[in-house]
Amino acid sequence: MLPQQKEFGQLSGHLQNWQGRSEWFFNREHTDTYELWYEGRYKRAEIFQKKIIGSLVGKDERVKTLLEFGCGTTRFTRWWKEIGIEASGGDISPLMLGQGVRLFDGNLVLADAHFMPFKNDTFDALAFITTFEYYRDPVHVIREAARVARHGIVFGMMNRNSPKFVRRRVQQFFGKNPFYVTATFYTPQQLVALVEKALAGSLYKIEWTCTGLPKWFPVQQWGLPYGDFFGLYVRLEK
Numbered sequence: 001m002l003p004q005q006k007e008f009g010q011l012s013g014h015l016q017n018w019q020g021r022s023e024w025f026f027n028r029e030h031t032d033t034y035e036l037w038y039e040g041r042y043k044r045a046e047i048f049q050k051k052i053i054g055s056l057v058g059k060d061e062r063v064k065t066l067l068e069f070g071c072g073t074t075r076f077t078r079w080w081k082e083i084g085i086e087a088s089g090g091d092i093s094p095l096m097l098g099q100g101v102r103l104f105d106g107n108l109v110l111a112d113a114h115f116m117p118f119k120n121d122t123f124d125a126l127a128f129i130t131t132f133e134y135y136r137d138p139v140h141v142i143r144e145a146a147r148v149a150r151h152g153i154v155f156g157m158m159n160r161n162s163p164k165f166v167r168r169r170v171q172q173f174f175g176k177n178p179f180y181v182t183a184t185f186y187t188p189q190q191l192v193a194l195v196e197k198a199l200a201g202s203l204y205k206i207e208w209t210c211t212g213l214p215k216w217f218p219v220q221q222w223g224l225p226y227g228d229f230f231g232l233y234v235r236l237e238k
């Protein structure tokens, strides 16, 4: 029997940067500490993110397998099995996947979400969790997702309608925040408009929920387009 692969090739050991790319996810300085964020002050936010994503996808009983693109270190990818979904992951960064391969026991692929190396209708659903913000041609990626997925597309996004959006851009202006330099933030309505453009002529239904509201707020999720994070599900009727 062949040994299980535990390392992502030989490169994770020494490499500090991937092919001269400046984005944070191609630099070890940032990728090595990525998982730690979610052990600290983002832990509470993550619980609500999973709650809304789980209830949106859970309504579509057809979804048993899923490919999560932009899976990074597999922070979210490891969780899908808790709601009965068998997940695989894909990401463009070998430095993020280098960690993911040790943390996750499913399959991972190194690829760009704009060109998914899969045949039509391979998975029940495609998921994008805090990654879609980085895609240069979002309409093209939605079409790729609708090609590879049989039943649905799941989005978990940082919301443009949030005070954090302004804070991030100010930090970035002063050179203090490298994480969102190439990111585009969307509101739920803006994402709906992109889906409508990408899937014109197809049959589908869209549902979304926001979370990431202040701790003191009476509710922690709602159907208004405000809050740090939103989940959106596109139910495909192919």
Ligand SMILES: C[S@@+](CC[C@H](N)C(=O)[O-])C[C@H]1O[C@@H](n2cnc3c(N)ncnc32)[C@H](O)[C@@H]1O
Binding pocket: 025, 069, 070, 071, 072, 073, 074, 075, 076, 090, 091, 092, 093, 096, 111, 112, 113, 114, 128, 129, 130, 131, 134, 135
């Ligand atoms: C903020 S991280 C999110 C990782 C993970 N989904 C999570 O929630 O922890 C964004 C990820 O998107 C990946 N990414 C950016 N552009 C991509 C592309 N064109 N194709 C695939 N992955 C991409 C990055 O490498 C990075 O791992």
